[in-house]
Amino acid sequence: MNSRSRYLPASLFLGAALLLSQAGSTRRVHAAGAMAPRFEVDPFWPKPLPNHWVLGQTIGISTDARGHVWIVHRPGSLEPGEVHATTNPPISQCCVPAPPVLEFDAAGNLVGHWGGPGQGYDWPDSNHGITVDYKGNIWIGGNGGGVPAPGASLSTHDSVVLKFTPTGQFLMQIGKPGASQGSNDVENLRLPAKIFVDPKRNEAYVADGYANHRVIVFDADTGKYKRHWGAYGKKPSDQDLGPYQPGNPPAQQFRNPVHCAMLAHDDLLYVCDRVNDRIQVFQPDGTFVKEAFLETQTRGSGSVWDIAFSADPQQKFVYVADGENRQVHILARDTLEVLTSFGDGGQQPGQFYGVHSIATDAKGNLYTTETYRGQRVQKFIYKGLAPVTQKDQGVLWPRKRQ
Numbered sequence: 001m002n003s004r005s006r007y008l009p010a011s012l013f014l015g016a017a018l019l020l021s022q023a024g025s026t027r028r029v030h031a032a033g034a035m036a037p038r039f040e041v042d043p044f045w046p047k048p049l050p051n052h053w054v055l056g057q058t059i060g061i062s063t064d065a066r067g068h069v070w071i072v073h074r075p076g077s078l079e080p081g082e083v084h085a086t087t088n089p090p091i092s093q094c095c096v097p098a099p100p101v102l103e104f105d106a107a108g109n110l111v112g113h114w115g116g117p118g119q120g121y122d123w124p125d126s127n128h129g130i131t132v133d134y135k136g137n138i139w140i141g142g143n144g145g146g147v148p149a150p151g152a153s154l155s156t157h158d159s160v161v162l163k164f165t166p167t168g169q170f171l172m173q174i175g176k177p178g179a180s181q182g183s184n185d186v187e188n189l190r191l192p193a194k195i196f197v198d199p200k201r202n203e204a205y206v207a208d209g210y211a212n213h214r215v216i217v218f219d220a221d222t223g224k225y226k227r228h229w230g231a232y233g234k235k236p237s238d239q240d241l242g243p244y245q246p247g248n249p250p251a252q253q254f255r256n257p258v259h260c261a262m263l264a265h266d267d268l269l270y271v272c273d274r275v276n277d278r279i280q281v282f283q284p285d286g287t288f289v290k291e292a293f294l295e296t297q298t299r300g301s302g303s304v305w306d307i308a309f310s311a312d313p314q315q316k317f318v319y320v321a322d323g324e325n326r327q328v329h330i331l332a333r334d335t336l337e338v339l340t341s342f343g344d345g346g347q348q349p350g351q352f353y354g355v356h357s358i359a360t361d362a363k364g365n366l367y368t369t370e371t372y373r374g375q376r377v378q379k380f381i382y383k384g385l386a387p388v389t390q391k392d393q394g395v396l397w398p399r400k401r402q
Contacts, residue, residue, distance in 0.1 A: 033387065034339060034387065034388040035385045035386065035387060035388065036317065036330050036339040036340050036385065036386065036388050037310060037317055037330060037364065037382060037383075037384075037385060037386075038382075038383040038384060038385065038386040039342065039366055039380035039381060039382060039383060039396050040380065040381050040383055040396050040397070040398045040399065041349045041350035041378060041379070041380050041381075041395070041396050041397060041398065042349075042378075042379040042380070042381050042398075043349035043350075043398070044108070045107075045108040045378075045379040046069075046104045046108035046109075046110070046377060046379070047107075047108045047109055047110070049098055049102075049110060050110065051096060052085055052093065052094045052095045052096050053095070053096055053097070053098035053099075054078065054082055054083070054094075054095040054096070054097065054098060054375075055073045055098055055375045055376060055377075056073045056074040056075050056076065056077035056078045056097060056375055057073060057074045057077040057356075057371040057372060057374075057375060058071055058072075058073040058356070058357075058369040058370055058371065058374070058375055058376060058377055059072065059073065059074065059127070059128050059129065059356050059357060059369065059371050060072040060127070060128065060129040060130035060131075060140070060194070060356075060357050060369065061130065061357045061358065061359045061367050061368070061369045061377060062130050062131045062132040062359050063132065063359050063360065063361045063362075063367065064132040064136060064166075065134075065136070065362075066105075066106075067105070067106040067361050067362060067363070068103055068104060068105055068106070068111065069103070069104045069105075069106075069359070069361070069367055069377070069379075070101065070102070070103050070104075070130055070132055070138065071101075071102050071104075071130065071369055071377050072100055072101050072102075072115070072127050072128075072129070072130040072140060073098065073100060073102070073127075073369075073375070074100070074126060074127060075097030075098065075099075075100060076097075076126075077375075078097055082095055083095055083096060083097055098113065099113040099114055099115050099116065100114075100115030100116055100127055101113060101114050101115035101130065101138065101140075101168065103166075104377075106361070108379070112166070112167070114164075114167065114168030115127075115140075115168065118170060119170075120170050121162055121170045121173045122160055122162075122173065122176070122177045123162070124140070124141070124142020124143075124144050124157075124158040124160070124162075125142065125144025125145070125157050125158055126142055126143050126144030126145075126158060127140055127141070127142050127144075128140075128141045128142050128143040128158075128191075128192070128193055128194070128210075129141040129192075129193055129194035129195065129207075129260075129357070131194065131195045131196060131197065132166075133197035133199075133204075133220065134197060134199035136165075136166050137163055137164065137165060137166070137171060137197075138163070138164045138165070138166060138168075139161060139162070139163050139164075139195040139197065139204065140161065140162045140164070140195075141158070141161050141162075141189075141192035141193055141194060141195060141206070141209070142157075142158030142160065142161075142191065142192065143158055143191040143192075143193060143209065143210040143257070144157055144158045144191075145157055145158070145191075157177045157178050158177065158189075158191050158192070159175045159176060159177055159178060159179055159180040159188045159189050159190050159191070159192075160173050160174060160175035160176065160177060160188075160189060160192075161173070161174050161175065161189060161192050161195055161204075161206060163220075172221075172223055173223075174189065174204075174206075174218055174223040175187065175188040175189045176188055180211070180212070182212065182238045183208075183212040183213050183214045183228075183230065183236035183237065183238050184228070184235065184236065186216070186225040186228065187225070189206060189208045189209060189212065189216070190208060190209060190210075190211040190212040191208075191209045191210030191211040191212070191257070192206050192207065192208045192209040192210075192212075193207045193208070193209045193210060193257050193258065193259045193260065194206075194207045194259065194260045194261065194306070195207075196260075196261055196262050196263055197220050198220075198263050198284070200267075201284070202219065202220045202221060203217050203218065203219065203220055203226060203284075204217065204218045204219070204220040205217050205261040205263060205269065206218070206261065207257075207258045207259055207260050207261040207271065207272065208228075208258060209256070209257055209258055209259075210256055210257040211256060212236065212238070212256075212258070213230050213231070213236045213237065213238060213253050213254040213255070213256065213258060214228050214229060214230050214236040214254065214258065215228060215229060215230075215258065215261045215269070215271055215282070215286070216228035217284075227285065227286060228286075229282070229286035230253055230254055231251065231252060231253050231254045231273065231280060232252065232280070232288045233282060233286045233287055233288040234252070234253070236253065236254070237253050239253065241253060241255055243299075244275050244276060244277070244299060244302070246296055246297050246298075246299070250276070250278070250291070250293075251273075251276050254271075254273050254276065255273065255274075255275040255276050255302075256275065257274055257275070258271065258272070258273060258274075259272040259273075259274040259304070259305055259306065260272035260305075260306050260307050262307045262308070262309070263284070264309055264315050264333070265309075265313070265314075265315055266315075267283065267284055268281050268282070268283070268289060269281065269282045269283070269284060270307050270318065272304045272305060272306060272307060273302075273304060274301065274302040274303075274304050274305055275301065275302035276302065276304075277293055277294055277295060277296045277298050277302050277303045277304060278291050278292065278293045278294065278296075278304060279291060279292050279294065279304055279307070279318075279320070279336060281336075290336070292331075292336035294320060294322070294329060294338065295322065295325055295329075298322075298324050298325060299324075300324050301323060301324045302324060303320075303322045303324055303325060304320055304322070305320075305321040305322060305323045305324075305355070305356055305357075306320070306321040306356065306357045306358045307319065307320055307321075307358070308358045308359050308360045308366070309333070309360065310333075310360065310364065311360050311361070311362055311363065311364040311382075312364075315333055316332065316333055316334070317330055317331065317332065317333055317339075318330075318331040318332075318333045318336070319331075319358055319360070319366060320358075321355045321356060321357060321358040321368060322341075322355065323352070323354045323355050323356055323370075323371065326343055326344060326345040326346075326351070326352040326353065326354075326355060327341045327342065327343040327344070327352065327355070327392070328341065328342055328343050328352075328355065328358065328366070328368065329341045330342075339388050340388050340390060340391060340392070340393055341391070341392050341393065342392070342393040342394065342395070342396050343355065343394075343395065343396075344394055344395050346395075347374065348395070349378065349397070350378070350380075350395040350396050350397055351395055352368070352370060352374065353370055353372060353373060353374035354370050354371040354372035354373075354374045355368050355369075355370055355374070356368075356369050356370055356371040356374075357369045363382060364382030365379060365380065365381055365382050366379070366380040366382065367379055367380070368380070380396060
């Protein structure tokens with residue numbers, strides 16, 4: 001795919017990018033009168049699960065047209081001491097892993113559940129990401145390696161994405177387990193992280209992913225390949241770039257994982273280049289538009305984990321889940337400037353431990369999930385726009401007791 005950046009002088013492009021990188025993050029707004037969405041955590045959402053069910057690493061969230069919230073978690077990530085009711089004989093009355101896919105209504109009631117291996121499809125070893133498309137169908141990726149082949153250092157078992165009805169009936173699988181030939185294989189994925197379905201063109205955008213270095217697009221009904229590209233709209237490469245180093249020139253390829261690909265109403269596609277601490281923006285055909293850097297001193301797992309848009313028709317704001325820094329950042333979508341951030345490390349309501357995925361509903365409410373030992377979903381109630389008074393808001397505890 002073509003990239004607009006190649007028409008800029010290379011020295012100008014790299015110089016500007018280095019200035020952004022050395023600044024440590026995207027420029028924050030300090031202008032008087034800047035406004036941003038305001039939230040408060042809802043410590044009573046969702047309601048307790050039945051049947052002694054507990055959540056493992058909770059690594060995907062999406063909302064549907066009814067305002068229902070869908071999550072996917074990893075039952076196999078629970079520690080033995082968390083599932084004593086599953087032994088034979090049971091060690092104790094509690095607990096049992098919840099089914100992988102859970103559906104909550106707006107009030108936080110559990111109204112649906114399903115998932116796991118079945119006939120006709122290859123359930124991921126390690127499910128990753130969930131998306132409800134505009135038809136109400138459910139898409140799931142995976143980043144599990146399975147068992148490496150003899151002499152291999154990496155196994156890529158989860159080379160597929162799956163599509164189901166809302167009740168869990170299997171509809172389609174793209175790819176075959178362990179079959180990927182790399183970032184330019186158009187038949188298979190390689191540890192895909194997240195899917196977004198464009199209602200205008202009925203195309204599925206896949207952030208691919210934990211082993212590949214690309215965005216790839218398929219027909220959402222047939223699974224037919226359409227196109228793919230890497231960073232800056234270039235042909236992707238699987239060259240090992242080594243660890244991310246703050247202050248170095250921006251990487252010309254995505255690092256792993258390519259963690260999200262979200263299309264806005266105005267046909268701009270926002271891609272999470274997680275470990276490179278950046279968002280890259282593209283047109284639907286893969287033409288590069290711009291990029292922004294976020295908390296660029298962040299090493300480890302990076303700062304750009306997932307993206308959601310505000311619920312207003314113009315989607316004026318971008319919400320970024322930052323699992324390494326344990327925050328959610330609120331950006332102005334037109335400039336990708338950070339307006340303010342909230343959250344802090346911990347496991348109380350409004351705190352985060354590995355905030356992994358993020359979504360909004362039609363009312364503007366914000367939902368997050370947490371991986372590692374966070375193992376939960378949280379709701380943040382939209383309270384309207386308010387003047388920006390703090391760079392970091394900390395924990396958004398309710399102002400009044402409920």
